[in-house]
Amino acid sequence: NAEILSSQYGLNLFLAGLVLMFAWAVHAAGLAKSAVLAYLVTLMLLQLVWMAWYVCRRYTQKRLIQDKDTHAGARWLKCGITLFAMITLIMDSFKIGYFVGYSDCLSITEGIFPVTHAVHTLVQVYFLWCYAKDIIQSFKTLERFGVIHSVFTNLLLWTNAVLAESKHQLNEHKERLITLGFGNISIELDDHAPQCNCTTASLCSIFSQGIYYLYPFNIEYHILASTVLYVLWKNIGRNVEHLQHHKIPFRFQGKTLGTILGMMVFATTIAIVVVYLIQIGRTKLKSEIALMMFYLYAIIVLTLMCAAGIVALVIYRLEDRSLDVSKNPARKLDGDLLVGTASGSWLLSWGSILAIICAETHPSYTWYNLPYSILVIIEKYVQNLFIIESIHREHEKSHDDIKTLRILTVSNGSTLSPAPSYKEIYNGINGIHNGDLSYKFNGSVCLPESNGTGSPDEEKSEPCKADAPSASGSSRYRRNFTVNKRRILKNVAAFLFLCNLSLWIPPAFGCRPEYDNGLEEMVFGFEPWIIIVNLAMPFSIFYRMHSAASLFEVSCIT
Amino acid sequence: NAEILSSQYGLNLFLAGLVLMFAWAVHAAGLAKSAVLAYLVTLMLLQLVWMAWYVCRRYTQKRLIQDKDTHAGARWLKCGITLFAMITLIMDSFKIGYFVGYSDCLSITEGIFPVTHAVHTLVQVYFLWCYAKDIIQSFKTLERFGVIHSVFTNLLLWTNAVLAESKHQLNEHKERLITLGFGNISIELDDHAPQCNCTTASLCSIFSQGIYYLYPFNIEYHILASTVLYVLWKNIGRNVEHLQHHKIPFRFQGKTLGTILGMMVFATTIAIVVVYLIQIGRTKLKSEIALMMFYLYAIIVLTLMCAAGIVALVIYRLEDRSLDVSKNPARKLDGDLLVGTASGSWLLSWGSILAIICAETHPSYTWYNLPYSILVIIEKYVQNLFIIESIHREHEKSHDDIKTLRILTVSNGSTLSPAPSYKEIYNGINGIHNGDLSYKFNGSVCLPESNGTGSPDEEKSEPCKADAPSASGSSRYRRNFTVNKRRILKNVAAFLFLCNLSLWIPPAFGCRPEYDNGLEEMVFGFEPWIIIVNLAMPFSIFYRMHSAASLFEVSCIT
Known part of the structure; x- marks a missing residue:
């Protein structure tokens, strides 16, 4: 209370x-x-x-x-x-x-x-x-x-x-x-x-x-x-289960492609913003050219981001890993903030779309506004799905020793330990679906489920591959597939991270086409549209920074 | 996802x-x-x-x-x-x-x-x-x-x-x-x-x-x-623990005083609203009288509501019952909506307070606006605390038979049942701090903790009193005290329910002093204040209806 x-x-x-x-x-x-x-x-x-x-x-x-x-x-x-x-x-x-x-x-x-x-x-x-x-x-x-x-x-x-x-x-x-x-x-x-x-x-x-x-x-x-x-x-006052949470170091390897592409976007953005700010408001023609340049550039970047996000989501659909649904204020806030602040820019985009539909005259640059607005909506939709699914995935760390110990305790135990410890066991079992680090474990590709306990149903679902002498080609193929998937996800996260950081720059430093193309102002009227932009824009800007932060986390834990 | x-x-x-x-x-x-x-x-x-x-x-x-x-x-x-x-x-x-x-x-x-x-x-x-x-x-x-x-x-x-x-x-x-x-x-x-x-x-x-x-x-x-x-x-897709939830019939007895007082408020409100709507906007003098009448009436009602809410909160502090913290979307939504929609009217009240502080001229009726606005803030603050604490209280039903069964299972059990059932035991133990119905159990005042298990520390904390032949007067005194507390809470809930229903009427049917006293419009300007009122008022009106609904529930389960 x-x-x-x-x-x-x-x-x-x-x-x-x-x-x-x-x-x-x-x-x-x-x-x-x-x-x-x-x-x-x-x-x-x-x-x-x-x-x-x-x-x-x-x-x-x-x-x-x-x-x-x-x-x-x-x-x-x-x-x-x-x-x-x-x-x-x-x-x-x-x-x-x-x-x-x-x-x-x-x-x-x-x-x-x-x-x-x-x-x-x-x-x-x-x-x-x-x-x-x-x-x-x-x-x-x-x-x-x-x-x-x-x-x-x-x-x-x-x-x-x-x-x-x-x-x-x-x-x-x-x-x-x-x-x-x-x-x-x-x-x-x-x-x-x-x-x-x-x-x-x-x-x-x-x-x-x-x-x-x-x-x-x-x-x-x-x-x-x-x-x-x-x-x-x-x-404050929360009861946490004591989970070991290893520090995740930031590693650069395996995301070269995504990082390079992202850096290119970043550099281009700065160039575009500088040109835009110099050109806009000088003369009518220069303004229009600046707007068209900005829209074209944004459409290309957003399309790339959508494609990357969809690829990542398809990969997630292919692998069927359980989600971590335990209570966690930090993660819940992340998800809510992403969806909540995205609403700000969605509102602006719907406003633009409506303005384009209702407007009587259509200068040529306004037609770039339509795909831009639609892409903004789709891109945030896809990206939110990707980020929220990523941060709800199980971590990749190996808990198998703890888990083995616990399951043994349960099988042998005739006396009851207090409830929280029993709950921990359950968390432990949820937390062991890891794949990445176990490869480094003695250089073998043995999945942790088969260490120690070796209950038959676990072996059936994820059999130990490298310890067995007849390591078939299919298992190596599967391993390559998993490694490739992981590499793609890493690159997508790194690319999206840098793109979001880039897209934070234009609105934050005064490159706001919502003001400068006069279309919405004409349809809605000057005052109403200014009010909408001023209310929604801070959330839209914050969304970019916050999603960049979340994507950085994702690219670390993937 | x-x-x-x-x-x-x-x-x-x-x-x-x-x-x-x-x-x-x-x-x-x-x-x-x-x-x-x-x-x-x-x-x-x-x-x-x-x-x-x-x-x-x-x-x-x-x-x-x-x-x-x-x-x-x-x-x-x-x-x-x-x-x-x-x-x-x-x-x-x-x-x-x-x-x-x-x-x-x-x-x-x-x-x-x-x-x-x-x-x-x-x-x-x-x-x-x-x-x-x-x-x-x-x-x-x-x-x-x-x-x-x-x-x-x-x-x-x-x-x-x-x-x-x-x-x-x-x-x-x-x-x-x-x-x-x-x-x-x-x-x-x-x-x-x-x-x-x-x-x-x-x-x-x-x-x-x-x-x-x-x-x-x-x-x-x-x-x-x-x-x-x-x-x-x-x-959708939620796993519920199967809790027995008895249907709670609405009973009238025991809340006569609260209901009568509430009905009086209700009748007065309708009279006030009718007079207000007839008088307002006729001449300047009639408008001012109508405003003063409304403010005076609202101040009295809000003071009564604050007092009732504080009494109820003090009673809750006196009895030390555990809260039910299990997950429950319906209840969580109730709480969030109460606080969220109260913000609408808090915004209006703070606007009024600021306007009174900043205004250069103070017609007499504006001074009634100040205590009114402050009381609106305090009343919603107290009422939200009361409602949210009430809906998080354990229900008054007797679970002692179930609990005894379960504790016996635990004490004897050497094999483990699956985790959910173990969790249920914990829920059970949380859910047994009930006092009301256990008194009716064979007419004895024996607290349910001492049925069946009788572990020494439980007996120490809450000893069984009435089974002992020397039933002292103090136990009867305590029972009376509990019954009285319960009766007060029932009356408070019934009174607040009817008051909230009453206070829903004025803004919903066009009796809006925020428009009619020109003070805020003068300080903020006509357009800005109209925008604030039109944005905040729907939430303020919804708050009254929603709190009335919640209070109805509270008055049923108390």
């Missing part, structure tokens, strides 16, 4: 902040930006106090053995958060510099905010590195409040960054419209340029320009941190 | 419909109402085909014994759906009459839609009555698609109804503003009155008036149907 108590507290915290930001965004009477910043600073300070308290308590109670959730807070996720956090720190220092430059006419909260934010970032990254895997079993109610407070503080900081970024994008879009001579839409720039002159003029413009290029990283940092904290919150 | 496959299909279906309705709502170029209706009709026909197929298949395979989820599709829920469905049928007949009247100038889809909708309603209610408890184990992929299609078709019909209702409310609000002489806001009525004359003029106006009074029931019907279907979808 403390779960409901704390989640409702967090929700209200979040909603209050949301209303505050909304009011600021619509220029509500009597509300300054400083009110929003003050609220955020308060929340961050509260979180700092709680984290300090938690770290102290953990330090004094070191002897207490604590459970760890091995699935939560994977190392590569922490590395990603640290990278983004470092860029966020740079952004904070830019903001401080900007404030110093304009210190005459900016409210003091604009200076306090980046300082607090920098401290908050440092402490939070330390906290996540050390305690993300904890399963808290004491002081549960207080801990729940602390963790959920942190989750929603990060979400609010995310919302704040998204809002600033959206305003900036909208301003740029309006400037482009003015350049192109669309005077019929009532355009007012939502500028927050201070009223006084900067004391160090050249630096100030660098700072204000630079901040917007660093925002996408700040946005990803907060959302990733809040997902890790959310998993920590879900883990 | 079929779960992800089908849920993504459903989501895309939903998003496409959502975009279509949004485009219609913002008067997108080249899109008529008939496109939206045609889409809905197609979805309904598809659902009808699937339901017919499912019913046929169930009929031919009658001999197959199917599992049932006893928690899903409770009888009172089905009764509620049937009631709302009947009113929906009346609405459909009104719509058909309206179409006949204006048949010269209305598109043919406006006539097809209500006919299809009526057939769809009839078949769906039959389907829900007969098959809501099914746990489908065959043809899983096809069934998943069918059920999720039904879920999202109902959600889209809900959205459509909400949209029509919102437009109607907004028009009424704008008419009131015109009456009060607020000419400064650019007002355009979003009227869809047909261009030709009605053939039977008097009937047409009755129909068009009547439709809007019946919409709230139609809205509730669709959302309730989609929750039941969602639970059916979650149950």
